[in-house]
Amino acid sequence: MSEPQMPDPAAPAPDTGPRRAAMAVLAQAHTPEIQQGLAAVADPLRYVELRPVATGLVMVRGRIGGDGAPFNLGEASVTRAAVRMDSGEVGFSYLLGRDHDKARLAAVCDALWQSERCRDAIERHVLAPIRGRLARERTEKREQAAATRVDFFTLVRGED
Amino acid sequence: MLAPAFDDPALASQAVFRTVMEALARPGLPRPLVSKLSVPPPLSKTAAAVALTLLDYETPFWLDHELAAAGEVAAWFTFHTGAPQATDSARATFGFVSDPAAMPPFDAFSPGSLEYPDRSTTLVVQVASFEHGNALALSGPGIAGTRRFSVQPLPPDFRARLVANRETFPRGVDLILVTQDAVAALPRSVRVGS
Numbered sequence: 001m002s003e004p005q006m007p008d009p010a011a012p013a014p015d016t017g018p019r020r021a022a023m024a025v026l027a028q029a030h031t032p033e034i035q036q037g038l039a040a041v042a043d044p045l046r047y048v049e050l051r052p053v054a055t056g057l058v059m060v061r062g063r064i065g066g067d068g069a070p071f072n073l074g075e076a077s078v079t080r081a082a083v084r085m086d087s088g089e090v091g092f093s094y095l096l097g098r099d100h101d102k103a104r105l106a107a108v109c110d111a112l113w114q115s116e117r118c119r120d121a122i123e124r125h126v127l128a129p130i131r132g133r134l135a136r137e138r139t140e141k142r143e144q145a146a147a148t149r150v151d152f153f154t155l156v157r158g159e160d
Numbered sequence: 161m162l163a164p165a166f167d168d169p170a171l172a173s174q175a176v177f178r179t180v181m182e183a184l185a186r187p188g189l190p191r192p193l194v195s196k197l198s199v200p201p202p203l204s205k206t207a208a209a210v211a212l213t214l215l216d217y218e219t220p221f222w223l224d225h226e227l228a229a230a231g232e233v234a235a236w237f238t239f240h241t242g243a244p245q246a247t248d249s250a251r252a253t254f255g256f257v258s259d260p261a262a263m264p265p266f267d268a269f270s271p272g273s274l275e276y277p278d279r280s281t282t283l284v285v286q287v288a289s290f291e292h293g294n295a296l297a298l299s300g301p302g303i304a305g306t307r308r309f310s311v312q313p314l315p316p317d318f319r320a321r322l323v324a325n326r327e328t329f330p331r332g333v334d335l336i337l338v339t340q341d342a343v344a345a346l347p348r349s350v351r352v353g354s
Contacts, residue, residue, distance in 0.1 A: 050164050050239070088161050 022113050022127055026106040027095055029130045034105040037126030041118060045108055046086040053081045053100045081107040089114045162232075163198050165212050165240040176213040180336060183345040188298040188309030190290045190344040200232035202258045204286045206338040208236075211284065215241035215254060222252030222269075222281075226259050249281070257285045261313045266321055271331040280348075282334045287311050289339055296322070297353035298346075306353060309344070311337055322352045 026034065038045060055077055062073035080094045081103040091111025095103050109126055112118040166172035176193065183191045195205040197212075215221055221243050227233045233256075234245045246252040249268045257263045263285065272280035293312030296319060299305070315321070325332045325348055332348030 048164055050162055052167065052169065084162055084164075090162055 019110070019113065022122070023093065023106070023110060025127050025130050025134070026093070026109055028134055029102070029106075031099060031102040031105065033130055033133070034102065034109060034126060037122075037129060038105060038108065038112075040125040041112060041121040047083045047108060047111065048086075049104070050082040050084050050090065051080075053079060053103055055079045055098045055100070079103040083107045083111055085111045085115075087115065162239060163200065163236060165197065166209075169212075172209075173213040176209045179343060180210060180213065180345070183336065183343045184334070184347050186302045187300065187346055187350045188296070188303065188307045188344060190339075190342040192341060193338065193343045194341065200230055200236055202226050202230060202286075203233050203236075203256070204258070204338060204340060206340060206343060207256060207258075207284050207286050210336060210338060210343065211237055211254070211256065212240055214282075215243040217242040217244070219253035220244050220246035220251060222246045222249045222255045224255075224257045224259060224263065227256055252281055253279075255281050255283045257283060260285050260287050260311075261315055263315060266325050266333050269333050271328055271333060274331065277330040277332075280331065280333055282336060284336045284338065287337050287339055288313060290337075290342060290344055294319075298350050299353060300351040301349045302347075303350075309346075311344075319352055322346065322350065326351055 056079075057075040058078045060073045060076050061070045063070050076096060077098050078094055078096060079098055079100060079102075080092070081100075082090065082092050083104065084090045085108070089111040091107040091109070091114065093103050093106035093110055095106060109122055113122045176195075179191050179193050183189070193206050193209065195209040197205045197208050199205055199208040203211075211221070215237060221237055223233060223245070237243055238245065243254075249255055249264060250270050252269065255269055263283075269281035269283065270279060272278060289312050290310060291312075293310045293314065295308040295310045298307045298309050311318075329348060334348055335346040337344045337346065
């Protein structure tokens with residue numbers, strides 16, 4: 001080994017798909033939902049914060065159309081947390097907004113999700129109810145839109 | 161297991177930075193440095209505080225044999241500072257030495273170039289005390305007259321190494337020496353008398 005050990009951003013990520021999907025659900029969760037779910041999984045939660053929870057800004061880039069040139073759209077508040085459970089798992093979260101409690105709890109969920117022991121419980125008690133609510137909200141919105149749908153049609157206009 | 165870093169990163173690293181800066185400004189004058197970090201051994205609390213303050217993603221760090229053997233030290237540095245580990249000491253911006261008696265010669269590290277003398281390696285050396293050991297008579301910038309400075313432990317030819325380090329000025333390595341509760345510095349500008 002003679003090269004500095006830099007993480008290679010181009011390297012294919014290990015199978016992070018399911019973990020990413022779990023975090024995507026947590027990103028849309030309300031803080032009390034995560035709180036209640038976690039209380040059912042493990043009580044009390046024993047962890048240390050590896051880094052103090054902190055809020056910062058990230059630049060959001062946009063493009064107009066698929067082939068537009070990227071431009072800086074604006075900055076968004078992002079809160080990040082990193083925790084280590086007493087059992088050793090390390091969890092991270094980066095969430096839009098300034099809710100420190102939510103970021104901390106999401107990082108705890110991420111850490112617990114990684115342990116074989118707790119993954120099912122996290123899926124069942126935390127993620128499933130949130131997924132359910134999101135699906136309900138989506139259906140409701142779709143139904144509202146569907147109720148006001150107007151179908152236009154043209155009668156055949158004939159000269160003869 | 162990964163350990164936390166400063167409770168209050170901004171204020172704590174500013175305080176450590178100030179202390180290290182004053183130590184470098186007055187070579188051979190130990191300054192008190194209090195660190196409450198819990199760090200993976202054999203890293204010392206004070207060396208860890210210096211590392212958290214000075215390292216970032218642009219400064220590859222090198223660890224001596226004992227520190228590198230404890231893989232947790234490199235993981236801890238990388239997690240909290242984002243700095244990459246350099247396995248080649250000549251490419252490191254900071255070198256950490258936990259066993260000073262066995263430290264590599266200064267020419268194993270980067271002395272910078274004449275155009276960019278700042279691209280040199282800064283060595284952070286964990287020592288036992290500033291009260292025992294053979295006294296070095298220091299002079300140069302930051303020292304009115306001469307100052308006697310003792311460090312223990314050090315390699316037997318340490319004085320000759322410092323003299324050689326001064327001869328290549330403005331190139332050369334800077335040393336930050338840390339005990340359990342204090343920090344002192346020997347920048348490359350220091351002259352060593354007999």
